[in-house]
Amino acid sequence: MKPTRRPHRTILAVTVLAVLLAGTWAFAAPESAVQNGQRVFSERKCAVCHALHGQGGNVGPDLSTVGAARDEAWLKKFLVDPQSVYPNTIMPPFRGTAEERDALAAYLRSLN
Ligand code: HEC
Numbered sequence: 474m475k476p477t478r479r480p481h482r483t484i485l486a487v488t489v490l491a492v493l494l495a496g497t498w499a500f501a502a503p504e505s506a507v508q509n510g511q512r513v514f515s516e517r518k519c520a521v522c523h524a525l526h527g528q529g530g531n532v533g534p535d536l537s538t539v540g541a542a543r544d545e546a547w548l549k550k551f552l553v554d555p556q557s558v559y560p561n562t563i564m565p566p567f568r569g570t571a572e573e574r575d576a577l578a579a580y581l582r583s584l585n
Pocket of ligand 1: 521
């Protein structure tokens with residue numbers, strides 16, 4: 474019996490390979506500071522008190538455009554010591570690493 478060609482197998486193999494390569498690429502691509510900060514924002518539950526585009530708490534101000542009003546230096550200082558800006562605020566100081574704080578500031582800065 475003559476072996477038949479199976480083009481659909483080739484297509485399948487190429488597709489599987491492409492999907493695998495795409496997956497590897499996604500893993501290899503480093504997270505940007507902004508993406509990292511967005512993750513920290515959600516991990517630290519900032520949205521319990523703060524809304525973004527109408528989603529989240531209303532204990533603190535909506536942060537949808539905070540990046541237009543504050544620069545990164547202000548944000549970094551504020552995050553670790555909110556009482557230095559608002560002496561009686563109930564916002565807890567951010568207690569993560571300096572890298573996380575910087576990423577958070579970059580993310581907030583991107584909101585405008
Ligand atoms: C318990 C509630 C609460 C939590 C949790 C909280 N905040 Fe706040 N935040 C506030 C309040 C309230 C203010 C406004 C300051 C004031 O008037 O007391 C504020 C102010 C801010 C401001 C300054 C806005 C401005 O331009 O003046 C930023 C930025 C901010 N918060 C970011 C964050 C981030 C990021 C997190 C998570 C790491 C967070 N907050 C967690 C309550 C909270």
